[in-house]
Amino acid sequence: MNEPDRSAVETAKAVDTVERGDAGAIAEAGLIGRLVDKGGIVFAIGIVASMAILINEVFLRYVFNAPTIWAHETTIFLCGIAFIYGGLYCTARNSHIRVVLIYDYVPASIRRVFDIIISIICAAASAMFAWAAYLMVLRSTFRPDGSFRLERSGSAWDPVFPGALKLFLLFVLTVMALQFIVLAVNYARKRT
Amino acid sequence: MDFFGALQDIGIANGTFLMFAMLLGLLVTGIPLAYVTLLVALVFALGWFGPMVVPLITSRVYSFVSSFVFVSVPMFVLMAAILDRSGIARDLFDAMKLLGGRLRGGVAIQTIFVAVILAAMSGIIGGEVVLLGLVALPQMLRLGYDKHLAIGVVCAGGALGTMVPPSIVLIIYGLTANVSVGDLFTAAFIPGLMLASFYVAYVLIRAYLNPALAPVPDQNDVVPLAEKLRLLKGLILPLLVVTGVLGSIYGGVASVTEASAVGVAGVIVSTLIRGELTIALMKGAALQTLQTVGMIVWIGIGASALVGVFNLMGGIKFVSDMITGISENPTIILLFMMAILFVLGMFLDWVGIALLTMPIFVPIIIKLGYDPVWFGVLFAMNMQVSFLSPPFGPAAFYLKSVAPAGISLATIFRALVPFIALQVLAVAILIVFPGITGR
Numbered sequence: 001m002n003e004p005d006r007s008a009v010e011t012a013k014a015v016d017t018v019e020r021g022d023a024g025a026i027a028e029a030g031l032i033g034r035l036v037d038k039g040g041i042v043f044a045i046g047i048v049a050s051m052a053i054l055i056n057e058v059f060l061r062y063v064f065n066a067p068t069i070w071a072h073e074t075t076i077f078l079c080g081i082a083f084i085y086g087g088l089y090c091t092a093r094n095s096h097i098r099v100v101l102i103y104d105y106v107p108a109s110i111r112r113v114f115d116i117i118i119s120i121i122c123a124a125a126s127a128m129f130a131w132a133a134y135l136m137v138l139r140s141t142f143r144p145d146g147s148f149r150l151e152r153s154g155s156a157w158d159p160v161f162p163g164a165l166k167l168f169l170l171f172v173l174t175v176m177a178l179q180f181i182v183l184a185v186n187y188a189r190k191r192t
Numbered sequence: 193m194d195f196f197g198a199l200q201d202i203g204i205a206n207g208t209f210l211m212f213a214m215l216l217g218l219l220v221t222g223i224p225l226a227y228v229t230l231l232v233a234l235v236f237a238l239g240w241f242g243p244m245v246v247p248l249i250t251s252r253v254y255s256f257v258s259s260f261v262f263v264s265v266p267m268f269v270l271m272a273a274i275l276d277r278s279g280i281a282r283d284l285f286d287a288m289k290l291l292g293g294r295l296r297g298g299v300a301i302q303t304i305f306v307a308v309i310l311a312a313m314s315g316i317i318g319g320e321v322v323l324l325g326l327v328a329l330p331q332m333l334r335l336g337y338d339k340h341l342a343i344g345v346v347c348a349g350g351a352l353g354t355m356v357p358p359s360i361v362l363i364i365y366g367l368t369a370n371v372s373v374g375d376l377f378t379a380a381f382i383p384g385l386m387l388a389s390f391y392v393a394y395v396l397i398r399a400y401l402n403p404a405l406a407p408v409p410d411q412n413d414v415v416p417l418a419e420k421l422r423l424l425k426g427l428i429l430p431l432l433v434v435t436g437v438l439g440s441i442y443g444g445v446a447s448v449t450e451a452s453a454v455g456v457a458g459v460i461v462s463t464l465i466r467g468e469l470t471i472a473l474m475k476g477a478a479l480q481t482l483q484t485v486g487m488i489v490w491i492g493i494g495a496s497a498l499v500g501v502f503n504l505m506g507g508i509k510f511v512s513d514m515i516t517g518i519s520e521n522p523t524i525i526l527l528f529m530m531a532i533l534f535v536l537g538m539f540l541d542w543v544g545i546a547l548l549t550m551p552i553f554v555p556i557i558i559k560l561g562y563d564p565v566w567f568g569v570l571f572a573m574n575m576q577v578s579f580l581s582p583p584f585g586p587a588a589f590y591l592k593s594v595a596p597a598g599i600s601l602a603t604i605f606r607a608l609v610p611f612i613a614l615q616v617l618a619v620a621i622l623i624v625f626p627g628i629t630g631r
Contacts, residue, residue, distance in 0.1 A: 044478035047266045047485075054267075054453035058446050072260055075449075079266055079485075080257045086486020087226065087493070096224030097487055097541050099584060103222030118223050125231045129253075132246040136254070166254055 025092040028115075028186040032179055033092035040089045043082040050075040069157040077161040084165075084172045091122075091179055115187040123180030130173035133166065140166045199239035204510045211236060211502065216539075225544055226487075229494030233501045240505050248504075249497040256496045257489065260449055261367055265360050266485045267452030271459050272314035272353075273477035273484075276323055278463040281310060283426030285327045290420055297399030297406040299335060300345045301392050303328040307349030308388050311356035312434045313455065315363070316484070317579055321350030321590040329595065338405040339599065340607035341398060347587040347604065348391055348611040351579040354542070354572060356384035358437060358452065361542055361575050364492070365568040368550040372565075373448045377441055379629035380569045383622055387576065390614045429465065433458035488543050495547035508552050515556060522560040523623075529553055530574060530619065537578025541586075545575070566629045570622050576615045580608045 025033035057071040090096045103114055140151035140163045150163030199207060211232060218228045237245045256262075275281060288302045295301065303324060310320050324346045332342035354361040357377035366373035399406040437455040440446040446454060463469040502508060519525055529549075536545045550571070557567045579587045582605045592601050622628060 040479055040482050041475065044475070044482045047270060047481055048474065048478050050263060051267060051270065051453045051456045054263075054450050055457050058450050058454065062445075075263050076258050076260055079263045082266065082482055083257045083262075083485055083489040086482050086484075087490035088486075089482055090224075090486040090490065093483065095483055095487065096226055097491065098222050098224045099219050099539065100222050101220045101583065114222055118221065121223065121231065122227045125227060125234055128234055128246065129230065129250060132250045135247040136250045162254075162258070165258060169250065169254060 026094045028183050028190065029092045029094075029179065030182045030186055032175070032182050036088055036092040036175070036179065040085070043085045043089075046078040047082050050078045053078075069155070070159070073153055073155065073157060073159055073161055077159070077165060080161075080165050081168050084169055088172050088176050088179065091176055112187055112190060116184050119180045119184035119187060123177050123184060126173050126177035126180055130170060130177055133170040133173050137166050137170045196238055196242035197240065199236065200241075204506055207236070207240065207505060208502075208507050208510060211498075211507070219539070225541055226490035226494040229491070229498045229544065229548075233494065233497040236498075236505065237501045240501070245501070245504065249500055252496050252500045253493050256493055259367060260447075261363060261373055264358075264363055264373075264449040264452035265488065266481055267449070267456050268315040268358060268360055268363075269484045269488075270477060270481040271452070271456045272316050272319045273480045274456070274459045274463060274473070275310070275314060276319040277473050277477055278459070278468045279466065280426075280430060280459070280462055281306070281323050282327055283423075284309060284430050287423045287426035290423060294408055296403060296408055297341075297395045298408070299328070299332050300337065300341060300395045300399075300406060303332070303345050304349045304388055304391050304395070307352050308356060308385070309430055309434060311352040311354075311359075311384070312438060313430060313459070315353060315357075315359040315361075317351050317353045317587060318484075318590055320353045321347060321587050322594050324350050325591045325594040329591075333596070335409055336407045339603070341395065341405055343591065343595070343599065343604050343607035344611045345391065345395065347580055347585075347591050347608055348576075348614070349388075350590070351576055351587045352384065352388060354579070355380065355387055355576055357381055358441070358448070358455075359384075359572060360488075361546070361572045362568060363448070364543060364546045365550060365571055368547055369554040369564050369568060371568060374441055374444075375565045376568045377438075377448070379565050379631055380572060382630065383569050383573060383618065383628055386621070386628065387573065387615065387618045390618060391611065394610065394614055429462040433462060491541055491543045492547055495544045499548060499551050503551070511552050512556050515552070516559070522562070525556065525560060526562070526623065529556075530570075530623075533571070533574045534577060534581070537575060538581050539584060540578075542575045542578055545578070546571070563626070563629075563631050566622075566626050566631045569629050570619065573615065573619050573622055577612055577619070580612050580615070582608075 025037035029036070053071050053075050057068060061067040103111060106114065141148060143149050150160040151166070152158045152160055153162055199210075202210065214232050214235070215228060218231065219225065223231070233249060234246070237249060285302070285306050288305050291298075291302055291305060306328070307320060307324060310323070329342055329346050332345075333339060353359070357380050359377075359380065362376040362380055363373050366376050395406070433455060436458045437451050440451040440454055441448055460469065463473070499508070515525060515528060518528055532549065533545065536549065540548075554564055554567065558564055579585055582588070585605065585608065588601060588604045588608065591604055592599070595604070
């Protein structure tokens with residue numbers, strides 16, 4: 001049974017390369033890209049943990065008839081931060097879905113110009129949204145009198161997840177803007 | 193003159209046109225879809241209103257990522273990612289050999305059955321197309337099947353992942369249209385199987401009309417009984433997972449989100465039983481999930497932001513008046529919507545299409561007296577076409593990445609034409625006989 005086993009491993013590898021591209025951040029993403037790529041595992045584990053929490057919840061409900069008050073909100077939070085981080089992760093790995101109709105047909109020198117301009121535009125957009133997220137965070141992390149209080153969900157458990165998620169969105173958008181600036185600089189420095 | 197608010201002077205008709213032109217223009221330059229929509233949303237937020245509405249967009253982003261039903265998306269993606277890395281699908285394919293046997297076109301039909309079972313386990317495409325491309329395509333080509341038939345079966349079969357419940361297309365539709373995902377899954381079941389049966393019928397008809405397209409394997413390829421029993425084991429685990437996922441949704445035991453987690457657990461246990469579960473496998477699958485949901489969610493975030501701004505501008509009302517104004521006849525309006533979806537499906541990703549058009553279409557559908565759940569199934573069926581239709585049929589690109597060197601993208605797209613026709617036929621049947629959804 002050696003033969004099928006070997007081909008199974010090959011299948012897994014091929015699926016890996018096809019779906020994940022060449023593993024890791026693209027070279028132009030620089031140090032920040034490598035860090036973002038490394039950090040991905042934290043949020044990936046978060047997704048697996050959400051799965052475990054959901055299973056646990058089903059189990060507690062049916063076997064012990066004792067559902068928790070924290071399972072739903074925790075899974076939403078864990079997946080929420082993974083969703084937000086996932087966008088940054090794809091940026092560092094250049095794996096966002098894009099239409100390369102023109103892009104693929106222009107010579108490398110023009111493509112470099114495209115890369116630079118695209119990165120600058122995306123940096124500007126991310127920065128604007130980071131600013132907007134900042135305004136949102138101001139409202140969700142401070143009381144009207146100016147004292148610090150993270151927004152809570154208002155449920156029976158009342159975690160600080162809404163405030164934390166908004167703060168995290170601000171953080172990711174800021175890093176994303178920086179990432180695009182790094183990309184723009186590195187594309188500009190690249191010799192073709 | 194100040195830029196803020198200046199765009200408002202051009203009026204909503206020109207504004208809508210400008211927005212559409214910007215979207216298309218920026219899209220073809222190669223900017224990622226997620227950022228194109230965010231950027232256009234930003235330009236219009238600033239140009240139409242001013243800086244004060246930008247935080248409204250981020251609030252939308254926040255509410256978008258914090259919905260409980262949405263948690264099922266990473267679960268189904270994770271499930272597919274683990275499945276793809278294990279040998280489950282390969283054994284499933286071998287087991288289904290028993291079904292094909294010496295039937296003409298048997299391997300193609302076997303492939304479609306495997307695709308349906310895989311589709312009933314998880315809800316995405318990509319992995320499925322790649323898997324079938326690696327497992328089924330070489331075998332069909334080796335047996336001397338017509339390559340167009342073989343390619344079409346692999347791509348169309350792999351795309352079934354988003355039609356047969358559970359399907360993330362239906363989950364996203366349920367979120368935007370505000371209808372129960374459980375109802376959508378119930379309604380999509382028979383239409384999904386109907387589409388698969390069209391593929392089977394097509395293969396059989398083609399193969400019997402022209403036996404050269406699908407040669408029957410030699411006598412010595414026939415498997416002995418002991419081998420058959422061994423192969424059957426490959427069926428047990430996948431069927432248990434399917435029963436676990438669909439059973440807990442249809443049986444009302446768990447919510448869709450919980451059922452998706454049950455599915456992941458089922459696949460993990462299956463890989464454990466098979467002795468394939470390793471840290472490396474889980475790590476690879478989890479990281480791929482992060483990447484895939486990052487892609488999906490950010491397209492969703494962008495589209496949701498854009499629709500939010502467009503709605504504030506009064507654009508949704510404008511477009512919906514325009515659509516309802518084209519005819520008195522609801523069927524014509526419906527067909528017009530289908531045409532829009534077909535065209536968008538050629539260029540845009542389905543997540544983007546769902547979030548951009550459904551806020552406009554669903555209220556019209558309800559106003560015309562149609563059932564939004566039925567329309568969701570119709571939408572999912574329509575998106576089946578978008579996976580195959582050139583120039584950006586994702587299924588074709590997935591297959592190209594694993595197909596033998598001799599198979600070009602042009603060949604793949606040519607092979608897909610009859611299958612696209614079958615999908616369109618399925619859309620038409622759903623419109624003529626809405627009862628198929630059981631609604």
